Amino acid sequence: MSEARKEIMGRIREALKTPSPKPHLKGESSKVAGKAWLPEVGETQAETYTLLSDNLAKLKAHFHPVENLDQAISLVKDLAQKKNWKNIAYHKNELVTPVALAIDGNAWAVEDSFSKDELEAADVGMTSCVSIVAQFGAILVSSETSGGRGLSILPPVHVVIAKADQVVPDLAACFEQINVQFKGKMPSMLSFITGPSRTGDIERILVLGAHGPKELYLILVR
Amino acid sequence: MRVSLFIPCFVDQLTPQVGLAAAKVLKKLGQEVEFNSSQTCCGQPSYNSGQWEIAKEGAIRSLEVFKDAEVVVGPSGSCVAMMKKFYPELLHGTKYEAEAKRLSQRTFEFSDFIVSQLKITDIGATLNKKVTYHDGCHALRELRLKEEPRKLLRAVKGLELIETEESESCCGFGGLFSVKFPMISTAMVQVKAGALARTGADYVVSSDPSCLLQIGGWLSREGKVIRPLHIAELLAMGIDHA
Amino acid sequence: MPDSKSIFIKESTLTTADGDQRQFIRTALGGYYKNRDLYQARYRNWELARDAASLAKWSAVNNLADVLEKFVSKFESNGGKVHWARDAAEARQIILDLLAKANAKAVIKSKCMTTEEIHLNDALEKAGYGVVESDLGEFIQQLRGEAPYHFVFPCMHLKREAISDLFTKHLGTAATDSPEELTMIARRHLRKLYITADVGITGANFLVADTGQISITENEGNARLTAAMPRVHIALSGIEKVINTIDDLAVLLPMLATAGAGQPMTCYNTLYAGPKKPGERDGPEEFHLVLLDNARTQLLADPEQRDALHCIRCGACLNVCPIFKNIGGHAYGTTYQGPIGSVITPHLRGLKDWNHLSGASSLCGACTDACPVRIDLHHHLLQNRRNAAKVVPNLFDRVFHGTFNFVIQRPALFSLGGKVFRKTFGLLKHLPVPYLGTWLKSRDLPAIPQKSFREVWKDSKNV
Numbered sequence A: 001m002s003e004a005r006k007e008i009m010g011r012i013r014e015a016l017k018t019p020s021p022k023p024h025l026k027g028e029s030s031k032v033a034g035k036a037w038l039p040e041v042g043e044t045q046a047e048t049y050t051l052l053s054d055n056l057a058k059l060k061a062h063f064h065p066v067e068n069l070d071q072a073i074s075l076v077k078d079l080a081q082k083k084n085w086k087n088i089a090y091h092k093n094e095l096v097t098p099v100a101l102a103i104d105g106n107a108w109a110v111e112d113s114f115s116k117d118e119l120e121a122a123d124v125g126m127t128s129c130v131s132i133v134a135q136f137g138a139i140l141v142s143s144e145t146s147g148g149r150g151l152s153i154l155p156p157v158h159v160v161i162a163k164a165d166q167v168v169p170d171l172a173a174c175f176e177q178i179n180v181q182f183k184g185k186m187p188s189m190l191s192f193i194t195g196p197s198r199t200g201d202i203e204r205i206l207v208l209g210a211h212g213p214k215e216l217y218l219i220l221v222r
Numbered sequence B: 001m002r003v004s005l006f007i008p009c010f011v012d013q014l015t016p017q018v019g020l021a022a023a024k025v026l027k028k029l030g031q032e033v034e035f036n037s038s039q040t041c042c043g044q045p046s047y048n049s050g051q052w053e054i055a056k057e058g059a060i061r062s063l064e065v066f067k068d069a070e071v072v073v074g075p076s077g078s079c080v081a082m083m084k085k086f087y088p089e090l091l092h093g094t095k096y097e098a099e100a101k102r103l104s105q106r107t108f109e110f111s112d113f114i115v116s117q118l119k120i121t122d123i124g125a126t127l128n129k130k131v132t133y134h135d136g137c138h139a140l141r142e143l144r145l146k147e148e149p150r151k152l153l154r155a156v157k158g159l160e161l162i163e164t165e166e167s168e169s170c171c172g173f174g175g176l177f178s179v180k181f182p183m184i185s186t187a188m189v190q191v192k193a194g195a196l197a198r199t200g201a202d203y204v205v206s207s208d209p210s211c212l213l214q215i216g217g218w219l220s221r222e223g224k225v226i227r228p229l230h231i232a233e234l235l236a237m238g239i240d241h242a
Numbered sequence C: 001m002p003d004s005k006s007i008f009i010k011e012s013t014l015t016t017a018d019g020d021q022r023q024f025i026r027t028a029l030g031g032y033y034k035n036r037d038l039y040q041a042r043y044r045n046w047e048l049a050r051d052a053a054s055l056a057k058w059s060a061v062n063n064l065a066d067v068l069e070k071f072v073s074k075f076e077s078n079g080g081k082v083h084w085a086r087d088a089a090e091a092r093q094i095i096l097d098l099l100a101k102a103n104a105k106a107v108i109k110s111k112c113m114t115t116e117e118i119h120l121n122d123a124l125e126k127a128g129y130g131v132v133e134s135d136l137g138e139f140i141q142q143l144r145g146e147a148p149y150h151f152v153f154p155c156m157h158l159k160r161e162a163i164s165d166l167f168t169k170h171l172g173t174a175a176t177d178s179p180e181e182l183t184m185i186a187r188r189h190l191r192k193l194y195i196t197a198d199v200g201i202t203g204a205n206f207l208v209a210d211t212g213q214i215s216i217t218e219n220e221g222n223a224r225l226t227a228a229m230p231r232v233h234i235a236l237s238g239i240e241k242v243i244n245t246i247d248d249l250a251v252l253l254p255m256l257a258t259a260g261a262g263q264p265m266t267c268y269n270t271l272y273a274g275p276k277k278p279g280e281r282d283g284p285e286e287f288h289l290v291l292l293d294n295a296r297t298q299l300l301a302d303p304e305q306r307d308a309l310h311c312i313r314c315g316a317c318l319n320v321c322p323i324f325k326n327i328g329g330h331a332y333g334t335t336y337q338g339p340i341g342s343v344i345t346p347h348l349r350g351l352k353d354w355n356h357l358s359g360a361s362s363l364c365g366a367c368t369d370a371c372p373v374r375i376d377l378h379h380h381l382l383q384n385r386r387n388a389a390k391v392v393p394n395l396f397d398r399v400f401h402g403t404f405n406f407v408i409q410r411p412a413l414f415s416l417g418g419k420v421f422r423k424t425f426g427l428l429k430h431l432p433v434p435y436l437g438t439w440l441k442s443r444d445l446p447a448i449p450q451k452s453f454r455e456v457w458k459d460s461k462n463v
Helices: A003-015 A045-058 A069-083 A096-102 A116-121 A171-181 B009-013 B016-028 B044-048 B052-065 B077-090 B097-105 B110-117 B137-142 B147-154 B182-197 B209-221 B231-241 C004-016 C019-040 C046-061 C064-077 C088-101 C113-117 C120-126 C136-144 C160-171 C179-196 C222-226 C246-261 C296-300 C306-310 C316-320 C322-327 C338-349 C351-359 C366-370 C377-391 C395-408 C411-428 C436-442 C453-460
Strands: A062-066 A087-090 A106-109 A124-127 A131-133 A138-142 A157-163 A189-193 A215-221 B002-005 B032-034 B071-074 B107-109 B130-133 B160-162 B203-206 B227-230 C081-085 C106-109 C130-133 C199-202 C206-208 C213-218 C232-238 C268-272 C286-292
Touching (some): A003 C296, A062 A069, A087 A096, A087 A116, A096 A124, A096 A157, A116 C179, A138 A157, A138 A171, B002 B016, B009 B209, B009 C453, B016 B032, B044 C377, B044 C395, B077 B097, B077 B107, B077 B137, B110 B147, B130 B147, B137 C366, B182 B209, B182 C019, B203 B231, B209 B227, C004 C322, C004 C351, C019 C246, C019 C316, C019 C322, C046 C064, C046 C306, C081 C088, C088 C120, C088 C232, C088 C286, C113 C120, C120 C130, C136 C160, C136 C179, C160 C179, C179 C222, C199 C222, C206 C246, C213 C222, C222 C268, C246 C268, C296 C306, C296 C338, C316 C338, C338 C351, C338 C377, C351 C377
Parallel strands (some): A062 A215, A087 A106, A087 A124, A157 A215, B002 B032, B002 B071, B203 B227, C106 C130, C199 C232
Antiparallel strands (some): A131 A138, A189 C268, C206 C213
16 A cells, blocks of 8 residues: 555544544425435436437437437438438447438447547437436436447537437436446446537627537437 | 614714614604614624634623613614524524513514514605615625515605516625625625615615625715615605605 | 745745735635525535435445455446556556657647646646646636635636736737636637647546546536547546446536535536447547546555545535635645645645645634535544654744643642733733734734633622
8 A cells, every 4th residue: 555545644634533524405205215305307207308309409419209219210310311421330230320320420439440530520429328317307327338428528529329228217217327337347438418519708699519529410310 | 563673883973864764664654763872883794703702792781781671773774683593593502582582583684673563664754755775784684684674665655666587686885794894795785885876766775784885885885876764764764754 | 946835824924914815715715605505505415415425435445455446347348447546656658658649739728626636737748748737717817827725716816807817818809807708718728739649638526436437527628629530539537436336427517516606417427438438429539547646645544534534625614614715726835725725735745845735724623514425534634644753843832832731730820920920921922922923913912801710709709
């Protein structure tokens, strides 16, 4: 053990010999155990879905619910044509691959070749996701299952293809799921993406596309 | 009830009309009002300056002054907060702690006493004036009083109460802060009193005479029309006009 | 070398005199207040949420030894390496050694106040490394050669024209009054730097003990890029940033966003568990975490003020503080501004030199009400004053308060003193009476009454 570590841990133990009173709480401690004070997530699945849709709209993320994968494919193909998306970086996934390959342009998978410069030149990064949190409109991606770290952050447009059953009502439920799905084997990165990149640094005025993607699309397949 | 008046030191010497108005209103509400003239100051200036050993002496003396009082009522959020909230903390671990807690339980700010103890909101007052309210920080955040003075004001016939976004902003007095860091104190009262003046109200009302000293001092220097008025003074005026 | 208190007085005298700038700050904050209230109202019970957040941090900090060791063990089993720094100098040296070992040429940084605290950039530049701040606000401040104004919004004091001029001067770009265009200029400039940097340095908002992850909160995506593109990722964090479990983030992440920026959730909240895992496409090959003490254990040893270590650096207390709003962030002269800065700086940098920050407050308490983790901020300022009175000699205060107490212990003397004051006020106001002259510089006093309350009461027996 390093000298510094020994010393710091020693100082900590010494410091904590005197206990500190628990903080003044407003509520009764029994109520604090649940998570019932956080924002509403709706009683029914329909309400949760509406909440998700509203949140994504407020965040200026583009939300496209579709009935099946074919619809997803044609929707994205149209979008690509309209927006002139030519260079599509994606990762191999049962939802993502067919969508990426259907676009009239150059789609390449990060599994096949990868360089930072190539990724920088991409118009679009297309990924799947781990789950979607309705409570905030947050999309959870992982470095293990969403094509790495850069794919969902470097290209100026991020397109997410997901299934409707990936929607979870709230953050607490999402963390529970993470604990189950990745127990003992966390991906090196898990990231909640809540809307396109933004900043309020200049006069506290909101601007989109600071460093991360300026546009975010969620295609949700029923 | 036999109400023992707690008259802050600067009210006694600089703004006695606040104390006299409070006494008048309490008498109108049927209370027996007494004033123990051995009181002087609650010790807050020393407390806020960190001179707690000296402040303790002031606190212990106050316990002695009010030991036979049935209930203590003061027309000042900050001074009442000192006695009600900070005396038990200041005297924690000393032989005076229990007594400080007992005094705390029977000490009240003026508007709080009328509304929550006497359970009266309409004292039968009339005043055809426009007023805006300043929430003194001690009353608002230490004593958690917000609605009490407003309930009294809303019941005054003919009175128009104008709220501002700045009603809860600190006036910048903070006791000796106002003269230890005067440039900051003045900047704060500029923002606060400027907003109050822009309401077009006749008076700015508060339950804290120290805040009114600060706000009124700036308004006067700047030649503003709006005048400071303690809530006790307003209610006393309203009784006369009824 | 003038002491920090004189600098503080000088700076705040200048900034409080700038009415336009103070109005600009108030306008900028107006939007924040609206959004904060809007999103706070969405909570079913904001006060209970504060309770939960407060308890989460209390239980981590008050079990710091065990929680920190658990975190470190998990972190290292995820493939990262932990380094321990007792003070700023040690932390700087550790990072310099890591850069040397990595053969680094270019370094990119995301926003980290802890790196400001240890004056890292200075040390890196002196050692010949090019360091670029990637957060827009920090990037702007770096170009200006100025410290951050607010630890969440580093350049909120600047009007867009000043930023446009800055970019024209340093980047050769055309003038513009559009915040969007200015942001795009920074975005374009920084793109290639992410790709060419060898080392990315970030901070950490939370250290998650049960999973061994660090959590980073941001809006721009620059921290995500800083931790994705370079070969080596170095994170610096104070030891107090621990939380017990990942589940605590369900309450802490949204509250950090709402209290700090008036948002429901910030744009990117990312958990890092280690360097690139086998099978992952990209990511750093090395992941280092530098844990910093730098007098935090001293604050930890004060059971009365230990809760100041619960701070999640949201900045809410700054946003509501009338002192901060009127004197501005730079006047504090130290890394952490506002109420939290005024509480902890005397502990971290010395009571003698910094207790004036705790004195420069009216103790209004708006900060304590705003704090999502219920730190008793304004009472801590008062406690610092009490501590200072015991160890920092202040003859004037002792004499002043000693005299005042002497008088108030004697009602006859108090009454006489008051009478003398009132009768001689006309003369007194022209003499150098302590405090009186200061008051009268910008404020009047009410008309001096003939009789005091006690005199009237005595005269009339009954009103």
